[in-house]
Amino acid sequence: MSDIQALDQTMPRPGEAGFGDYVALLKPRVMSLVVFTALVGLLAAPVPVHPVVALASILFIALGAGASGALNMWWDADIDALMRRTARRPVPAGTVAGGEALGLGLALSGIAVVMLGLASNLLAAGLLAFTIFFYAVVYSMWLKRLTPQNIVIGGAAGAFPPVIGWAVATGGVSIESALMFALIFMWTPPHFWALALFMKDDYSRAGVPMLTVTHGRKATRAHVLVYTILLVPVAVGAAFTPIGGPAYLAISALLNAGFLYGAWRIWQRNEAVAEADGYRVEKRVFRFSLYYLFLHFGAFLVEAALRGFGMGGW
Amino acid sequence: MSFRPDHEIHRRRLGRNIGLGLTLVAFAAVIFGLTVVKVTESGPIQGYDHVVQPGLVPQEGTQ
Numbered sequence: 001m002s003d004i005q006a007l008d009q010t011m012p013r014p015g016e017a018g019f020g021d022y023v024a025l026l027k028p029r030v031m032s033l034v035v036f037t038a039l040v041g042l043l044a045a046p047v048p049v050h051p052v053v054a055l056a057s058i059l060f061i062a063l064g065a066g067a068s069g070a071l072n073m074w075w076d077a078d079i080d081a082l083m084r085r086t087a088r089r090p091v092p093a094g095t096v097a098g099g100e101a102l103g104l105g106l107a108l109s110g111i112a113v114v115m116l117g118l119a120s121n122l123l124a125a126g127l128l129a130f131t132i133f134f135y136a137v138v139y140s141m142w143l144k145r146l147t148p149q150n151i152v153i154g155g156a157a158g159a160f161p162p163v164i165g166w167a168v169a170t171g172g173v174s175i176e177s178a179l180m181f182a183l184i185f186m187w188t189p190p191h192f193w194a195l196a197l198f199m200k201d202d203y204s205r206a207g208v209p210m211l212t213v214t215h216g217r218k219a220t221r222a223h224v225l226v227y228t229i230l231l232v233p234v235a236v237g238a239a240f241t242p243i244g245g246p247a248y249l250a251i252s253a254l255l256n257a258g259f260l261y262g263a264w265r266i267w268q269r270n271e272a273v274a275e276a277d278g279y280r281v282e283k284r285v286f287r288f289s290l291y292y293l294f295l296h297f298g299a300f301l302v303e304a305a306l307r308g309f310g311m312g313g314w
Numbered sequence: 315m316s317f318r319p320d321h322e323i324h325r326r327r328l329g330r331n332i333g334l335g336l337t338l339v340a341f342a343a344v345i346f347g348l349t350v351v352k353v354t355e356s357g358p359i360q361g362y363d364h365v366v367q368p369g370l371v372p373q374e375g376t377q
Contacts, residue, residue, distance in 0.1 A: 052348060
Protein backbone atom coordinates (compact mmCIF):
# COMPACT_ATOMS: atom_id res chain seq x y z
CA MET A 1 0.00 0.00 0.00
CA SER A 2 1.48 3.40 -0.95
CA ASP A 3 1.58 6.28 1.52
CA ILE A 4 -0.93 8.21 -0.56
CA GLN A 5 -3.39 5.30 -0.50
CA ALA A 6 -2.93 4.89 3.24
CA LEU A 7 -3.46 8.61 3.77
CA ASP A 8 -6.57 8.53 1.64
CA GLN A 9 -8.12 5.79 3.79
CA THR A 10 -7.47 7.63 7.04
CA MET A 11 -8.78 11.02 5.91
CA PRO A 12 -12.27 11.86 7.15
CA ARG A 13 -14.85 11.55 4.40
CA PRO A 14 -18.12 13.47 4.37
CA GLY A 15 -20.99 11.33 5.60
CA GLU A 16 -18.81 8.38 6.63
CA ALA A 17 -20.88 5.35 7.59
CA GLY A 18 -21.40 4.48 11.23
CA PHE A 19 -22.52 1.09 12.54
CA GLY A 20 -26.15 2.25 12.34
CA ASP A 21 -25.84 2.84 8.60
CA TYR A 22 -24.85 -0.78 8.06
CA VAL A 23 -27.80 -1.86 10.21
CA ALA A 24 -30.09 0.37 8.10
CA LEU A 25 -28.75 -1.42 5.03
CA LEU A 26 -30.41 -4.60 6.33
CA LYS A 27 -33.90 -2.97 6.41
CA PRO A 28 -34.58 -3.60 10.13
CA ARG A 29 -38.31 -2.85 9.83
CA VAL A 30 -38.75 -5.54 7.17
CA MET A 31 -36.59 -7.83 9.31
CA SER A 32 -38.95 -7.40 12.27
CA LEU A 33 -41.88 -8.66 10.17
CA VAL A 34 -39.73 -11.56 8.93
CA VAL A 35 -38.74 -12.46 12.50
CA PHE A 36 -42.35 -12.42 13.66
CA THR A 37 -43.83 -14.48 10.80
CA ALA A 38 -40.94 -16.99 10.85
CA LEU A 39 -41.33 -17.36 14.61
CA VAL A 40 -45.06 -18.02 14.22
CA GLY A 41 -44.34 -20.62 11.52
CA LEU A 42 -41.87 -22.30 13.88
CA LEU A 43 -44.12 -22.19 16.97
CA ALA A 44 -47.32 -23.19 15.17
CA ALA A 45 -45.66 -26.38 13.89
CA PRO A 46 -46.59 -29.58 15.74
CA VAL A 47 -42.92 -30.47 16.40
CA PRO A 48 -41.22 -28.84 19.41
CA VAL A 49 -37.84 -27.18 18.83
CA HIS A 50 -35.15 -26.59 21.45
CA PRO A 51 -35.30 -22.86 22.43
CA VAL A 52 -31.62 -22.27 21.56
CA VAL A 53 -32.02 -23.89 18.13
CA ALA A 54 -35.22 -21.87 17.58
CA LEU A 55 -33.53 -18.61 18.59
CA ALA A 56 -30.49 -19.25 16.39
CA SER A 57 -32.66 -20.29 13.44
CA ILE A 58 -34.83 -17.17 13.66
CA LEU A 59 -31.67 -15.08 13.93
CA PHE A 60 -30.22 -16.59 10.76
CA ILE A 61 -33.52 -16.26 8.87
CA ALA A 62 -33.55 -12.56 9.87
CA LEU A 63 -29.92 -12.23 8.79
CA GLY A 64 -30.77 -13.73 5.39
CA ALA A 65 -33.66 -11.28 5.03
CA GLY A 66 -31.32 -8.42 5.94
CA ALA A 67 -28.76 -9.63 3.41
CA SER A 68 -31.36 -9.60 0.64
CA GLY A 69 -32.30 -6.07 1.76
CA ALA A 70 -28.66 -4.97 1.33
CA LEU A 71 -28.52 -6.55 -2.13
CA ASN A 72 -31.76 -4.78 -3.03
CA MET A 73 -30.33 -1.43 -1.86
CA TRP A 74 -27.16 -1.99 -3.91
CA TRP A 75 -29.14 -2.74 -7.07
CA ASP A 76 -31.86 -0.11 -6.63
CA ALA A 77 -29.64 2.80 -5.53
CA ASP A 78 -30.38 4.74 -8.73
CA ILE A 79 -34.16 4.65 -8.34
CA ASP A 80 -34.06 4.91 -4.52
CA ALA A 81 -32.31 8.27 -4.94
CA LEU A 82 -35.29 9.57 -6.95
CA MET A 83 -37.99 8.60 -4.46
CA ARG A 84 -38.73 10.63 -1.31
CA ARG A 85 -39.50 7.46 0.70
CA THR A 86 -36.11 5.86 -0.07
CA ALA A 87 -33.73 8.77 -0.82
CA ARG A 88 -32.26 8.72 2.69
CA ARG A 89 -31.25 5.04 2.53
CA PRO A 90 -27.48 4.59 3.13
CA VAL A 91 -26.46 3.87 -0.50
CA PRO A 92 -28.39 6.66 -2.30
CA ALA A 93 -27.51 9.05 0.57
CA GLY A 94 -23.82 8.29 -0.05
CA THR A 95 -22.94 7.06 3.46
CA VAL A 96 -22.30 3.46 2.33
CA ALA A 97 -20.68 2.71 -1.04
CA GLY A 98 -22.61 0.48 -3.46
CA GLY A 99 -19.80 -2.07 -3.55
CA GLU A 100 -19.82 -2.30 0.24
CA ALA A 101 -23.56 -3.00 0.21
CA LEU A 102 -23.04 -5.73 -2.40
CA GLY A 103 -20.17 -7.29 -0.44
CA LEU A 104 -22.07 -7.19 2.83
CA GLY A 105 -25.20 -8.62 1.17
CA LEU A 106 -23.33 -11.53 -0.43
CA ALA A 107 -21.29 -12.31 2.69
CA LEU A 108 -24.28 -12.24 5.04
CA SER A 109 -26.33 -14.34 2.58
CA GLY A 110 -23.67 -17.05 2.65
CA ILE A 111 -23.30 -16.93 6.44
CA ALA A 112 -27.08 -16.98 7.01
CA VAL A 113 -27.74 -19.95 4.68
CA VAL A 114 -24.82 -22.08 5.90
CA MET A 115 -25.56 -21.35 9.56
CA LEU A 116 -29.28 -22.07 9.19
CA GLY A 117 -28.37 -25.39 7.54
CA LEU A 118 -26.09 -26.27 10.48
CA ALA A 119 -28.57 -25.07 13.11
CA SER A 120 -31.66 -26.75 11.68
CA ASN A 121 -31.80 -28.67 8.39
CA LEU A 122 -30.94 -28.45 4.70
CA LEU A 123 -34.52 -27.83 3.54
CA ALA A 124 -34.82 -24.69 5.70
CA ALA A 125 -31.41 -23.50 4.45
CA GLY A 126 -32.41 -24.20 0.83
CA LEU A 127 -35.67 -22.28 1.26
CA LEU A 128 -33.76 -19.33 2.75
CA ALA A 129 -31.28 -19.36 -0.15
CA PHE A 130 -34.18 -19.42 -2.63
CA THR A 131 -35.91 -16.54 -0.80
CA ILE A 132 -32.77 -14.38 -0.99
CA PHE A 133 -32.36 -15.24 -4.69
CA PHE A 134 -36.05 -14.53 -5.35
CA TYR A 135 -35.99 -11.12 -3.65
CA ALA A 136 -32.61 -9.94 -4.95
CA VAL A 137 -32.67 -11.37 -8.48
CA VAL A 138 -36.25 -12.25 -9.51
CA TYR A 139 -37.93 -9.26 -7.84
CA SER A 140 -35.29 -6.50 -7.60
CA MET A 141 -33.28 -7.11 -10.77
CA TRP A 142 -35.92 -8.55 -13.06
CA LEU A 143 -39.58 -7.88 -12.24
CA LYS A 144 -39.53 -4.54 -10.40
CA ARG A 145 -38.61 -2.47 -13.45
CA LEU A 146 -40.35 -4.71 -15.99
CA THR A 147 -43.99 -5.29 -15.10
CA PRO A 148 -46.78 -3.68 -13.04
CA GLN A 149 -47.33 -7.16 -11.60
CA ASN A 150 -43.93 -6.74 -9.87
CA ILE A 151 -45.23 -6.80 -6.32
CA VAL A 152 -47.79 -9.52 -7.01
CA ILE A 153 -45.05 -12.02 -7.90
CA GLY A 154 -42.34 -10.37 -5.82
CA GLY A 155 -44.58 -10.67 -2.78
CA ALA A 156 -43.62 -14.35 -2.68
CA ALA A 157 -40.24 -13.35 -1.22
CA GLY A 158 -41.94 -11.85 1.82
CA ALA A 159 -44.23 -14.86 2.12
CA PHE A 160 -41.47 -17.45 2.61
CA PRO A 161 -40.36 -16.75 6.24
CA PRO A 162 -43.21 -18.70 7.96
CA VAL A 163 -42.58 -21.60 5.55
CA ILE A 164 -38.90 -21.56 6.56
CA GLY A 165 -39.86 -21.40 10.26
CA TRP A 166 -42.19 -24.39 9.77
CA ALA A 167 -39.39 -26.25 7.91
CA VAL A 168 -36.98 -25.58 10.80
CA ALA A 169 -39.38 -27.38 13.16
CA THR A 170 -40.73 -30.17 10.97
CA GLY A 171 -38.05 -30.59 8.29
CA GLY A 172 -40.78 -30.37 5.64
CA VAL A 173 -43.46 -28.32 3.93
CA SER A 174 -47.18 -28.87 4.49
CA ILE A 175 -50.62 -27.48 3.69
CA GLU A 176 -50.47 -25.35 6.87
CA SER A 177 -47.21 -23.64 5.93
CA ALA A 178 -48.48 -23.23 2.35
CA LEU A 179 -51.54 -21.43 3.76
CA MET A 180 -49.38 -19.05 5.80
CA PHE A 181 -47.43 -18.40 2.60
CA ALA A 182 -50.67 -17.76 0.68
CA LEU A 183 -51.91 -15.35 3.36
CA ILE A 184 -48.85 -13.07 3.01
CA PHE A 185 -48.71 -13.55 -0.76
CA MET A 186 -52.33 -12.45 -1.27
CA TRP A 187 -52.03 -9.65 1.31
CA THR A 188 -49.01 -7.99 -0.35
CA PRO A 189 -50.69 -6.49 -3.47
CA PRO A 190 -53.53 -4.56 -1.75
CA HIS A 191 -51.09 -3.47 0.98
CA PHE A 192 -48.57 -2.02 -1.49
CA TRP A 193 -51.13 -0.60 -3.90
CA ALA A 194 -52.76 1.33 -1.03
CA LEU A 195 -49.28 2.77 -0.36
CA ALA A 196 -48.71 3.53 -4.05
CA LEU A 197 -51.98 5.50 -4.17
CA PHE A 198 -50.80 8.10 -1.65
CA MET A 199 -47.08 8.03 -2.58
CA LYS A 200 -48.17 10.15 -5.47
CA ASP A 201 -45.21 10.88 -7.71
CA ASP A 202 -42.51 8.66 -6.24
CA TYR A 203 -42.86 5.66 -8.54
CA SER A 204 -43.51 7.61 -11.73
CA ARG A 205 -40.49 9.88 -11.06
CA ALA A 206 -38.31 6.78 -10.65
CA GLY A 207 -39.83 5.11 -13.72
CA VAL A 208 -40.94 2.04 -11.74
CA PRO A 209 -43.93 0.50 -13.57
CA MET A 210 -46.18 0.47 -10.53
CA LEU A 211 -49.84 -0.20 -11.31
CA THR A 212 -50.67 3.44 -10.51
CA VAL A 213 -48.21 4.53 -13.23
CA THR A 214 -49.06 2.02 -15.97
CA HIS A 215 -52.82 1.53 -15.52
CA GLY A 216 -53.83 4.66 -13.63
CA ARG A 217 -55.30 5.23 -10.21
CA LYS A 218 -58.85 4.13 -11.05
CA ALA A 219 -57.61 0.69 -12.12
CA THR A 220 -55.39 0.48 -9.03
CA ARG A 221 -58.39 1.16 -6.79
CA ALA A 222 -60.28 -1.68 -8.52
CA HIS A 223 -57.26 -3.98 -8.12
CA VAL A 224 -57.10 -3.25 -4.37
CA LEU A 225 -60.74 -4.34 -4.02
CA VAL A 226 -60.40 -7.46 -6.21
CA TYR A 227 -57.22 -8.69 -4.48
CA THR A 228 -58.76 -8.06 -1.05
CA ILE A 229 -61.78 -10.16 -2.07
CA LEU A 230 -59.39 -12.92 -3.19
CA LEU A 231 -57.48 -12.64 0.10
CA VAL A 232 -60.53 -13.21 2.32
CA PRO A 233 -61.12 -16.95 1.63
CA VAL A 234 -57.40 -17.67 2.09
CA ALA A 235 -57.26 -15.83 5.42
CA VAL A 236 -60.54 -17.17 6.81
CA GLY A 237 -59.99 -20.65 5.34
CA ALA A 238 -56.86 -21.11 7.44
CA ALA A 239 -59.16 -21.20 10.48
CA PHE A 240 -60.32 -24.69 9.48
CA THR A 241 -56.84 -26.22 9.25
CA PRO A 242 -54.88 -27.73 12.17
CA ILE A 243 -53.16 -24.37 12.87
CA GLY A 244 -56.49 -22.49 13.07
CA GLY A 245 -59.41 -22.67 15.48
CA PRO A 246 -62.32 -20.65 16.93
CA ALA A 247 -60.10 -17.87 18.30
CA TYR A 248 -58.39 -17.46 14.93
CA LEU A 249 -61.75 -17.55 13.14
CA ALA A 250 -63.19 -14.78 15.33
CA ILE A 251 -60.13 -12.53 14.90
CA SER A 252 -59.90 -13.24 11.17
CA ALA A 253 -63.61 -12.57 10.55
CA LEU A 254 -63.34 -9.13 12.18
CA LEU A 255 -60.10 -8.22 10.38
CA ASN A 256 -61.39 -9.33 6.98
CA ALA A 257 -64.61 -7.41 7.40
CA GLY A 258 -62.55 -4.31 8.21
CA PHE A 259 -60.13 -4.80 5.30
CA LEU A 260 -62.97 -5.46 2.85
CA TYR A 261 -64.78 -2.33 4.00
CA GLY A 262 -61.58 -0.28 3.59
CA ALA A 263 -60.90 -1.69 0.11
CA TRP A 264 -64.50 -0.99 -0.90
CA ARG A 265 -64.15 2.63 0.27
CA ILE A 266 -60.90 3.01 -1.70
CA TRP A 267 -62.67 1.65 -4.80
CA GLN A 268 -65.56 4.08 -4.38
CA ARG A 269 -63.38 7.19 -4.17
CA ASN A 270 -61.81 9.10 -7.01
CA GLU A 271 -58.67 11.22 -7.11
CA ALA A 272 -60.45 14.54 -6.52
CA VAL A 273 -62.04 13.28 -3.29
CA ALA A 274 -58.80 11.59 -2.16
CA GLU A 275 -56.69 14.67 -2.79
CA ALA A 276 -59.20 16.88 -0.98
CA ASP A 277 -58.77 14.96 2.28
CA GLY A 278 -55.06 14.15 1.84
CA TYR A 279 -55.61 10.44 1.00
CA ARG A 280 -57.07 9.84 4.46
CA VAL A 281 -58.81 6.56 3.59
CA GLU A 282 -55.87 5.15 1.61
CA LYS A 283 -53.46 5.92 4.46
CA ARG A 284 -55.85 4.41 6.98
CA VAL A 285 -56.26 1.21 4.93
CA PHE A 286 -52.48 0.93 4.50
CA ARG A 287 -52.00 1.21 8.27
CA PHE A 288 -54.87 -1.23 8.89
CA SER A 289 -53.28 -3.73 6.51
CA LEU A 290 -50.17 -3.84 8.73
CA TYR A 291 -52.29 -4.65 11.79
CA TYR A 292 -54.24 -7.13 9.64
CA LEU A 293 -51.18 -9.28 8.94
CA PHE A 294 -49.70 -8.88 12.41
CA LEU A 295 -52.95 -9.90 14.13
CA HIS A 296 -53.57 -12.88 11.81
CA PHE A 297 -50.17 -14.31 12.70
CA GLY A 298 -50.78 -13.35 16.32
CA ALA A 299 -53.97 -15.43 16.12
CA PHE A 300 -51.97 -18.45 14.86
CA LEU A 301 -49.75 -17.96 17.89
CA VAL A 302 -52.78 -17.80 20.22
CA GLU A 303 -54.10 -21.08 18.79
CA ALA A 304 -50.67 -22.70 19.20
CA ALA A 305 -50.51 -21.50 22.83
CA LEU A 306 -54.06 -22.77 23.51
CA ARG A 307 -53.14 -26.15 22.01
CA GLY A 308 -50.32 -26.26 24.56
CA PHE A 309 -53.03 -26.23 27.26
CA GLY A 310 -55.16 -28.75 25.36
CA MET A 311 -57.70 -26.10 24.29
CA GLY A 312 -56.79 -24.90 20.79
CA GLY A 313 -58.23 -26.03 17.47
CA TRP A 314 -61.63 -27.55 16.75
CA MET B 315 2.84 1.43 8.45
CA SER B 316 1.35 1.31 11.93
CA PHE B 317 -1.23 3.49 13.61
CA ARG B 318 -0.65 4.88 17.06
CA PRO B 319 -3.55 3.88 19.34
CA ASP B 320 -4.78 7.47 19.56
CA HIS B 321 -4.90 8.00 15.80
CA GLU B 322 -7.86 10.09 14.68
CA ILE B 323 -9.35 7.18 12.69
CA HIS B 324 -9.72 5.12 15.88
CA ARG B 325 -11.85 7.83 17.48
CA ARG B 326 -13.83 8.43 14.29
CA ARG B 327 -14.60 4.75 13.82
CA LEU B 328 -15.03 3.91 17.50
CA GLY B 329 -18.79 3.34 17.21
CA ARG B 330 -18.38 1.13 14.17
CA ASN B 331 -15.62 -0.92 15.82
CA ILE B 332 -17.55 -1.40 19.05
CA GLY B 333 -20.66 -2.41 17.08
CA LEU B 334 -18.71 -4.94 15.04
CA GLY B 335 -16.99 -6.27 18.16
CA LEU B 336 -20.31 -6.79 19.97
CA THR B 337 -21.79 -8.45 16.87
CA LEU B 338 -18.88 -10.90 16.69
CA VAL B 339 -19.14 -11.68 20.43
CA ALA B 340 -22.90 -12.31 20.00
CA PHE B 341 -22.22 -14.54 16.99
CA ALA B 342 -19.66 -16.55 18.97
CA ALA B 343 -22.17 -16.89 21.84
CA VAL B 344 -24.83 -18.22 19.43
CA ILE B 345 -22.38 -20.76 17.96
CA PHE B 346 -21.33 -21.84 21.45
CA GLY B 347 -24.95 -22.25 22.58
CA LEU B 348 -25.83 -24.20 19.43
CA THR B 349 -22.83 -26.48 19.90
CA VAL B 350 -23.76 -27.26 23.50
CA VAL B 351 -27.36 -28.05 22.52
CA LYS B 352 -26.38 -30.18 19.50
CA VAL B 353 -23.84 -32.19 21.52
CA THR B 354 -26.11 -32.75 24.53
CA GLU B 355 -29.12 -33.65 22.36
CA SER B 356 -27.22 -36.26 20.34
CA GLY B 357 -27.14 -38.72 23.28
CA PRO B 358 -24.15 -40.28 25.08
CA ILE B 359 -20.88 -39.97 23.21
CA GLN B 360 -18.04 -42.51 23.52
CA GLY B 361 -14.49 -41.80 22.49
CA TYR B 362 -12.37 -44.53 20.93
CA ASP B 363 -9.04 -42.77 21.14
CA HIS B 364 -6.68 -45.56 22.27
CA VAL B 365 -8.70 -46.35 25.38
CA VAL B 366 -9.79 -49.90 26.05
CA GLN B 367 -13.59 -50.15 26.00
CA PRO B 368 -14.44 -53.00 28.40
CA GLY B 369 -17.86 -53.39 26.81
CA LEU B 370 -16.30 -54.12 23.44
CA VAL B 371 -13.73 -56.68 24.62
CA PRO B 372 -14.96 -60.22 23.70
CA GLN B 373 -15.54 -62.24 26.85
CA GLU B 374 -14.14 -65.73 27.06
CA GLY B 375 -16.65 -68.47 26.48
CA THR B 376 -19.22 -66.23 24.85
CA GLN B 377 -18.52 -67.45 21.34
